Amino acid sequence: MLTAQKKKARLTIFFFLVVPVVLLITFSYYPCICLVRYSFTNWNGYAPTSKFVGLKNYINLFTSGDFSVIFRNMLIHSVMILGLQTILALYQSVIFSSNLRGRKIFFSLLFLPYVFNDVAVSLIFGYMYSYTTSPVNILLNSMGLGQYAVRFISLSWTTNIWISFVHLWKYTGLCMILFYSALKSVPTELYEASALDGATTVQQLRYITLPSTKSVVILNLFLTLNGAIQLFSEPQLITQGGPGNTTQTLATYVYQLAFTHSKFGKASAVGVLLVVILFIVWIAKSIVIKKEVE
């Protein structure tokens, strides 16, 4: 038998929970279910009706030549962003956690790109990557080294590296803040004691800093991977997924299918694939972090 106080407490909990749960179901889970449902239809995005086509959208997706290019691009972005961003952010945070003169200014400057709008950043880099207006090429030309001018945008897979770099430039500052916070939580006594024992800076990094910040590094790695897989604004605004299909990502492909070809059914199938990949990443993250905690 529940006491009146317990009943009241449960009611309070219920009313507190009902609003966020309803909002979550309405705006997160229901659209997700709709996405899966549409992925089995030929919906064109605006008609009130659509036809069930079974697995056709998924079969088309996996058998089309576009998919291998998109998958290749996803791998390039993941490796570039995951590897370089983490290394750079860790390096910067280690430097800034020391007593470097003027570190606050540098710290702010490195974090600044994160507060810039994606569209503005992409426009700036569109200008930077133009063969004729790129400051790099202008400098090379002025030095008489015009033959070494860089063709940033081309049909080569390397164009994806430059696209990744934009993301890297924007988000390394945020990554650095996370690492910096983790570093600051490491007791200074550990460094002092190790210094007395004759530990070098590299040894301190290897045996104190990295183990102490491991969980933050892992979390950050997964968040970064998440961002790399979902890359959209940079390729969409700088190259529109082109030239040809060179810089197409899963997200830009969804956009193109939906709004260029009116194929919301197939776009939904790609959306489902994206959700599945991100779900796998999330599960992997949970398992790894759980192991770390244990």
Next chain:
Amino acid sequence: MKKLLSLALVLVMVLSCASFASAEEKLEGTITLMTFKANKDVEINAMVEAYEAAHPGVDIVVEYETDDNVVYTRFAAEDAADITFIPGSLNLTTTTYADYFLPLDDLGFDSATMVGLDGCRGADGKLYMVPGGVIYRGILYNKAVFKKLGLEAPKSLDEFWTVCETLKQNGVVPYCTTFINDGYTMDTQMCEVGDYYMASPNYRNEMVALDAPFSYDTNLQFVKIIRECIDRGYVEADMYSYTGTECTNDFIAGKLAMTSNGDYMVPYYVSSGMAEEDIGMFPYPGTDTLVVNTDICYAIYKGCKNVPLAKDFLKYMFGEGNFPARCGLTPPTVGAPVSAPVAELLALYPADKIITSAANSDDFNAIISEAEMDLHGFVQNLLSAADPQAVVDEYNAKWKQAKDELGL
């Protein structure tokens, strides 16, 4: 008798007042107009203000929307603007026009006085849309540069190559490919310009009967010419990163001499500081027919709550409101004034060689959609591939497969 007459007179007066009042009532209230011409907001707002001043109690809300996806969402939610532009990517079939739009046959638009109206009819023969303007295509060239180098507009392909070589020798980039240009220009080099080379208003629809419709001997002739321009070094230094804005700036500055585009670029160049007399247009090398295209159309959405006002305003837009010209387009009205470069272009064609392009058929649109053909990407691939014939073969195979799947 007098009483009866007075009563009748009063009745007539009351009735006429009532009918007058009801006619006035029809032109009150609010409607929305959705247009993608966000860069022409000042001109469009002036048109709306003039209409509102002439019709007190009327409020026209203009929504400027450059993203097709917003139109999709509004259609899906059955909440489209009362008068809306219809993005080409919507790929509506003529059989579904009646599901989305109101017929406009009572507005007095006539195929004899307005270009391109036949392509705006639904499968039921009713008129559902009005073209936002007409487009004359050709090679736009900087006349001042040509004059300075003693050049004249080429009349044949051989003359075109001679002109290109002279320009190159004098440090001017002869031709801009507009390779990237925000994803809408390259496909026209095959579709609309393809019509010019096929000298047919209906070639794209005739393609439906073919299993391998893409060929360098037919609709890809101009793409072949651009490719040769690239091979001969007649184009911009790096076409993969050269933007439309750079192309425009260099064209105006005289660093670049020619580009393929529509006459809608003329007001754009003029508003950017170029004198209209310095802009010229000449026909695509090797063609003898001018195929006029129509721009994006406007229609009244079926769910419109104020139909009389929407119809009156639409009629005003394409009448005294002069909406197409305000948008920087040549109005679709027959005999409407054209810019100097278009007049120069039209003078080169006999009357029977100026034809109007037919609208894409439902079957053509269905194949393009089924095959997921990104025609802009197709032309990009044709221009950059080591083996362009392999690209042609790939797209022909895609076309055939889509045709088979659709049972056409």
